[in-house]
Amino acid sequence: MNTKNRIILAGLLLFCSVQTLVGQVVRLERVEPPTWWIGMETASLQLLVYGENISLSTPTIDYPGVEIKSVTTLESPNYLFVNLNISAESQPGSFAINFMKGKKRLVSYEYQIQQKSDKGTTGQTVDGSDVIYLITPDRFANGERENDSTDDTIEKANREDTHGRHGGDIKGIVDHLKYVQELGATTLWMNPFLENDQPAYSYHGYGISDFYRTDSRFGSNEDFRNLTKECHDRGMKMIMDQVFNHCGTGHWWMNDLPANDWLNQWDTFTRSSFTNIAASDPHVSQSDYDLFTKGWFDKNLPDLNLHNEFLATYLIQNSIWWIEYAQLDGIRMDTYPYPDKQVMADWVKRVKLEYPDFYIVAETWESKASSLSYWNRIGPNADGYNPRLNSVCDYPLYYAMLTAFGQDGNVYKLYETLAEDFIYGDASNNKIFNGNHDVPRLYTLLDEDMSKVKLSMAFTLTTRGIPQLYYGDEILLAGDKPDGVLRKDFPGGWESDVRNAFSKNGRTTKEEELYRYVNTILKWRKNAKEIHKGRLTHFQPYDNVYVYFRSFDERKTMVIINNNDRKFERYQLDRFEEALEGYTRGTDIITNTTYLTLEYVDIQPNSALIIELIK
Known part of the structure; x- marks a missing residue:
C-alpha cells in the first residue's frame, strides 16, 4: 500500500492481506470515515470499506452500543457499505471491525469513536460582524520548502509555471496569520487544501483525489487542524471550501468505481453548460437541465452523481467529519447549484441538525437577484424546493460594483440592485465581495484607478451582508485571465522574493496607501454594530x-x-x-x-x- 492510499487518522489495520479458502486474496485498504463521534443527532453511520475482494467477507463488531444494521455490496467486489448504529449510550474508545469468512478472521480494522464536541447554539458562527479573507494556499506563502514537491504526489513545484505548483502551504499561512489579523479580517477561507494528485494544474485544489486527506504539499490533516486552532486562539474563524459536484481524475476510486452510476457518464466527453439558471428555471427542458447538472466541469474533473444514495451519504458524512475533526466555523460549498439540488438541501439539513448555527455559504454564480434568490429563501420556492441555505455569494451586487465604479459608471446601479433585496429570504446574510479567485483582479477591472478601488472597498465593508476580501487586493495586486495570473504569489511569501509586502517596508507607496485605507475601515468596523x-x-x-x-x-x-x-x-x-x-x-x-x-x-x-x- 503506497503512502497515498494509507488510512488517515485511523486505527491499526491488522492482517491486511489474507488468502481465502478459494484462493482469492482479500485486502483492506481504507475505511471512510476513518473515525467518528458519539452523541450525534443521527445515530446511523455509513462506512465505505475498500480493499481487494473485501465483499467476500462479512464484517462483525462486538462493542457496547455499536451495531451493524446492514451491509451492502455494489457492482465492484472491492467495496462494502456497512451501516452502523452508534447509540448515545456508547462510550468513547476503539473497537475492532473484523472481516470474517465463516469463523475465520481475514482482516481487521481498529475503529475509533470519540465524544462529540459541544459547539453550542449561541448564534450563527459567521455573521455580519465578520470579514472573510480568501486565500489560495499555493500562492500565499511558502513556510516549508521540504514539502514543495512530495514523493506521493505527481505534480512537482515549478514557480516559473503560471499554472503550476508554487509551494505555498499551511505553514506559510500560519506564519502570516498575524498579517491577516492585523489587517482586520476575522475569518479565514482557503481554496480547497485536500489532496489533488493530478498530473498538472492541481494547485487550485478543486480536483480532489482524497476527501479525507490534506494534500501533502500543503501539510497534514493535523497541520490544518492546528491552523484552525491558531485562528480560534486569535479570536478568528475558519471556513472550509468543499466540493460535491466533482472530484479529480486522480481520485483513488477512479480506477475502480464502486458502482456504474457513481459518476454522471456520457458516450463522449460532455462539458456542463455552466448555465446556472437551468437549476431554477420553471420552464427548463430536461436536456438543458441534464447538460448543466450532469455535464463535466472539465476533462480532469469527473462529475459526481449524487443520485447515488451511497455517494450522497459519503459526501454528507465527509462534511460532518471535517466540521467535528477541525472544529470548523463554516463551509463554502463550491458550484452549489450543479449537483442534485435536493441532495444539497438534504446536506444543509443534516449539517444544521448537528450544528444548528453553523454557517454555510453557497457559490451561486447568478448575475440577477431574481435567480439568486432561488437559493436564499425563507421557506420553499414556488416549485416546492427549499434550499435551506443561510448565505449565498452575491454576484448581482459584485457586478453592480464593477458597473458603478468602472469607466463612466454611476452609483445608481448599486442603489437599484440593493432595492431588490425584498426578493431574498435574508439579504443581510449574503456574502458580498469585490474580488475572488475566479475573476480578474479588482485593481485591473477598475483600470488601475486607486480612487475607484477605495470606493469599492468602502462600499463592500459598510453595506449590508458579510464581506469577503481576496488576498492581495488590499495591496493592489493586478492581473487578468488566465487563472494562474489571478492567483499570483503574494510578494514576500517566498524566501527568494525581492520584497516582502507583508511588512510596511516592503510595500510601495501606493500599496501602503490602500492597505492603510482598508485597515482603517476594518479596525473601526470590528466594533460598529450598526454595520454588523x-x-x-x-x-x-x-x-x-x-x-x-x-x-x-x-x-x-x-x-x-x-x-x-x-x-x-x-x-x-x-x-x-x-x-x-x-x-x-x-x-x-x-x-x-x-x-x-x-x-x-x-x-x-x-x-x-x-x-x-x-x-
Missing part, C-alpha cells in the same frame, strides 16, 4: 453621489460615496433629515475629521465619507 446587524436606509443617488445609513439601537453611521471627478463643496445634507434626526455631529472614521454640524460636508472627488454620527 443594523438596518440599511439609502437615498436615491443624484449627481452620482450615493448616501446611505446603517443604524442599530442608538448607533448610526452615514456613508457618502462621491463617484465623480469633481469636488462637492458644502454638499447640503437637508435631504437626509429623516435619517439625521436626533444627531448633531459626526466623525469621519477614515480621516478622523470631526463635523460640528450636519448641515453640509465637503466631499473630495472619487472619495467616500464614513461618518459615525453623534447625538
Whole structure:
C-alpha cells in the first residue's frame, strides 16, 4: 500500500492481506470515515470499506452500543457499505471491525469513536460582524520548502509555471496569520487544501483525489487542524471550501468505481453548460437541465452523481467529519447549484441538525437577484424546493460594483440592485465581495484607478451582508485571465522574493496607501454594530453621489460615496433629515475629521465619507 492510499487518522489495520479458502486474496485498504463521534443527532453511520475482494467477507463488531444494521455490496467486489448504529449510550474508545469468512478472521480494522464536541447554539458562527479573507494556499506563502514537491504526489513545484505548483502551504499561512489579523479580517477561507494528485494544474485544489486527506504539499490533516486552532486562539474563524459536484481524475476510486452510476457518464466527453439558471428555471427542458447538472466541469474533473444514495451519504458524512475533526466555523460549498439540488438541501439539513448555527455559504454564480434568490429563501420556492441555505455569494451586487465604479459608471446601479433585496429570504446574510479567485483582479477591472478601488472597498465593508476580501487586493495586486495570473504569489511569501509586502517596508507607496485605507475601515468596523446587524436606509443617488445609513439601537453611521471627478463643496445634507434626526455631529472614521454640524460636508472627488454620527 503506497503512502497515498494509507488510512488517515485511523486505527491499526491488522492482517491486511489474507488468502481465502478459494484462493482469492482479500485486502483492506481504507475505511471512510476513518473515525467518528458519539452523541450525534443521527445515530446511523455509513462506512465505505475498500480493499481487494473485501465483499467476500462479512464484517462483525462486538462493542457496547455499536451495531451493524446492514451491509451492502455494489457492482465492484472491492467495496462494502456497512451501516452502523452508534447509540448515545456508547462510550468513547476503539473497537475492532473484523472481516470474517465463516469463523475465520481475514482482516481487521481498529475503529475509533470519540465524544462529540459541544459547539453550542449561541448564534450563527459567521455573521455580519465578520470579514472573510480568501486565500489560495499555493500562492500565499511558502513556510516549508521540504514539502514543495512530495514523493506521493505527481505534480512537482515549478514557480516559473503560471499554472503550476508554487509551494505555498499551511505553514506559510500560519506564519502570516498575524498579517491577516492585523489587517482586520476575522475569518479565514482557503481554496480547497485536500489532496489533488493530478498530473498538472492541481494547485487550485478543486480536483480532489482524497476527501479525507490534506494534500501533502500543503501539510497534514493535523497541520490544518492546528491552523484552525491558531485562528480560534486569535479570536478568528475558519471556513472550509468543499466540493460535491466533482472530484479529480486522480481520485483513488477512479480506477475502480464502486458502482456504474457513481459518476454522471456520457458516450463522449460532455462539458456542463455552466448555465446556472437551468437549476431554477420553471420552464427548463430536461436536456438543458441534464447538460448543466450532469455535464463535466472539465476533462480532469469527473462529475459526481449524487443520485447515488451511497455517494450522497459519503459526501454528507465527509462534511460532518471535517466540521467535528477541525472544529470548523463554516463551509463554502463550491458550484452549489450543479449537483442534485435536493441532495444539497438534504446536506444543509443534516449539517444544521448537528450544528444548528453553523454557517454555510453557497457559490451561486447568478448575475440577477431574481435567480439568486432561488437559493436564499425563507421557506420553499414556488416549485416546492427549499434550499435551506443561510448565505449565498452575491454576484448581482459584485457586478453592480464593477458597473458603478468602472469607466463612466454611476452609483445608481448599486442603489437599484440593493432595492431588490425584498426578493431574498435574508439579504443581510449574503456574502458580498469585490474580488475572488475566479475573476480578474479588482485593481485591473477598475483600470488601475486607486480612487475607484477605495470606493469599492468602502462600499463592500459598510453595506449590508458579510464581506469577503481576496488576498492581495488590499495591496493592489493586478492581473487578468488566465487563472494562474489571478492567483499570483503574494510578494514576500517566498524566501527568494525581492520584497516582502507583508511588512510596511516592503510595500510601495501606493500599496501602503490602500492597505492603510482598508485597515482603517476594518479596525473601526470590528466594533460598529450598526454595520454588523443594523438596518440599511439609502437615498436615491443624484449627481452620482450615493448616501446611505446603517443604524442599530442608538448607533448610526452615514456613508457618502462621491463617484465623480469633481469636488462637492458644502454638499447640503437637508435631504437626509429623516435619517439625521436626533444627531448633531459626526466623525469621519477614515480621516478622523470631526463635523460640528450636519448641515453640509465637503466631499473630495472619487472619495467616500464614513461618518459615525453623534447625538
